[in-house]
Amino acid sequence: MPELDEVKQADSASAAEHPFEVERIRQDFPALTLSVHGQPLVYLDNAASTQKPVSVLDAVDRCYREYYSNVHRGVHHLSQKATDAYEEARRKVQGFVGASRAEEIVFVRGATEGINLVASTFGRSRVKAGDEVLITEMEHHSNIVPWQMLCEQTGATLRVAPIDDRGEVILEEYEKLLNDRTRIAAIVHISNALGTINPVSRMVEMAHSRDVPVLVDGAQAAPHALVDVEALGCDFFVCSGHKMFGPTGIGALYGRWDLLSTMPPYQGGGEMIRSVTFTKTEYAEPPARFEAGTPNIAGAIGMGAAVDYLQGIGLETIGRYELGLLEYATSALSAIPGVRLIGTAAHRASVVSFTIDGAHPHDVGTILDREGIAVRAGHHCAQPVMDHFGVPATVRASLAFYNQRQEIDRLVSGVEKVKEIFN
Numbered sequence: 001m002p003e004l005d006e007v008k009q010a011d012s013a014s015a016a017e018h019p020f021e022v023e024r025i026r027q028d029f030p031a032l033t034l035s036v037h038g039q040p041l042v043y044l045d046n047a048a049s050t051q052k053p054v055s056v057l058d059a060v061d062r063c064y065r066e067y068y069s070n071v072h073r074g075v076h077h078l079s080q081k082a083t084d085a086y087e088e089a090r091r092k093v094q095g096f097v098g099a100s101r102a103e104e105i106v107f108v109r110g111a112t113e114g115i116n117l118v119a120s121t122f123g124r125s126r127v128k129a130g131d132e133v134l135i136t137e138m139e140h141h142s143n144i145v146p147w148q149m150l151c152e153q154t155g156a157t158l159r160v161a162p163i164d165d166r167g168e169v170i171l172e173e174y175e176k177l178l179n180d181r182t183r184i185a186a187i188v189h190i191s192n193a194l195g196t197i198n199p200v201s202r203m204v205e206m207a208h209s210r211d212v213p214v215l216v217d218g219a220q221a222a223p224h225a226l227v228d229v230e231a232l233g234c235d236f237f238v239c240s241g242h243k244m245f246g247p248t249g250i251g252a253l254y255g256r257w258d259l260l261s262t263m264p265p266y267q268g269g270g271e272m273i274r275s276v277t278f279t280k281t282e283y284a285e286p287p288a289r290f291e292a293g294t295p296n297i298a299g300a301i302g303m304g305a306a307v308d309y310l311q312g313i314g315l316e317t318i319g320r321y322e323l324g325l326l327e328y329a330t331s332a333l334s335a336i337p338g339v340r341l342i343g344t345a346a347h348r349a350s351v352v353s354f355t356i357d358g359a360h361p362h363d364v365g366t367i368l369d370r371e372g373i374a375v376r377a378g379h380h381c382a383q384p385v386m387d388h389f390g391v392p393a394t395v396r397a398s399l400a401f402y403n404q405r406q407e408i409d410r411l412v413s414g415v416e417k418v419k420e421i422f423n
């Protein structure tokens with residue numbers, strides 16, 4: 001993946017060909033016209049979940065109105081139409097993440113379920129007592145707890161690569177922690193709490209040189225950066241539809257075919273079998289093997305529409321625009337006395353996390369809400385990151401391509417207001 005600072009330097013010819021018209025783009029998102037507490041909404045909670053464009057809303061609506069039926073099991077017209085649309089969505093996600101075959105894409109509920117699936121199936125079949133699982137200190141709880149559970153169940157040990165005070169993984173330490181006992185490494189692509197973009201392909205190379213497979217948590221990367229699982233070299237990649245301007249309750253797991261095809265099932269039920277008798281069940285090939293029961297049909301179709309939407313703008317265009325906005329927000333907030341930025345890595349995307357002297361982040365979030373500004377205040381499901389920086393919580397403004405500089409200006413005025421109240 002090109003790092004976002006490289007993206008910034010992408011040739012201006014392509015920028016001229018695809019001018020970024022944020023005002024026009026905003027019109028695609030009905031929620032952006034909402035008022036909150038009498039103020040026009042400033043939505044800066046995109047790392048938690050994103051708003052949906054009309055094309056996604058329409059795709060879900062059309063599915064239910066025009067061709068809804070269960071998939072993979074009916075010979076009738078509607079079931080075939082729904083199945084075709086569901087499988088087409090899988091191919092869209094395949095193209096989006098750069099997988100070489102559609103069978104490498106498993107629809108799941110979201111990044112969390114994708115990680116749990118890999119920890120439960122790949123993990124339990126490969127990890128034994130005395131083995132190690134390597135993660136980093138900046139993981140979301142979704143990329144900590146499933147591995148901790150696996151270690152508890154198997155007697156393996158969870159090892160954690162530390163971060164420095166800018167919020168970057170200390171690569172020498174990460175490399176040192178990879179050893180003959182390491183069975184899998186799980187790393188976040190872009191941190192939801194700090195915005196750090198990890199040098200994933202380098203980290204994958206380090207792991208592969210020790211024959212350690214790598215799962216990349218791409219929940220925050222997929223909406224902001226061009227993802228190419230083949231270029232990253234990772235073995236597993238997970239993302240969530242709802243963070244990519246798609247529906248909730250749907251996400252994708254990419255797994256390299258040679259690994260996926262040897263993994264035992266995650267859940268048992270309909271659709272994941274080839275044949276069942278009371279004495280023996282034969283499992284279907286992936287991805288069906290991992291999609292027991294009726295899937296989130298309309299969700300997958302909506303995720304496919306979200307992928308179309310993102311690709312229509314272009315992830316490089318999005319990355320370039322968002323980086324400008326992030327730099328604007330970072331310099332405006334860091335210029336305010338008493339504001340402390342948490343996470344100052346050289347390569348960051350989308351997220352500005354900060355604290356204000358003398359004000360609890362929850363109070364800051366509440367005051368900003370009264371101004372119509374939606375941010376998240378809390379530990380962002382990354383408590384070890386908070387512990388590292390010695391704070392219980394931060395205020396987090398997380399950007400998307402539909403945000404504008406004037407919204408950052410409103411955030412800055414909101415912060416000034418907080419300071420007036422507390423000082």
Ligand code: 7TS
Pocket residue numbers: 047048049109110111112113140142143188190191192193217219220240376380381
């Ligand atoms: N990994 C990362 C890096 C995340 O940011 C999140 C959600 C997840 C995994 C889990 O994704 P889910 O879709 O399965 O829930 N992050 C956040 C957040 O930052 N605020 O709310 C959810």
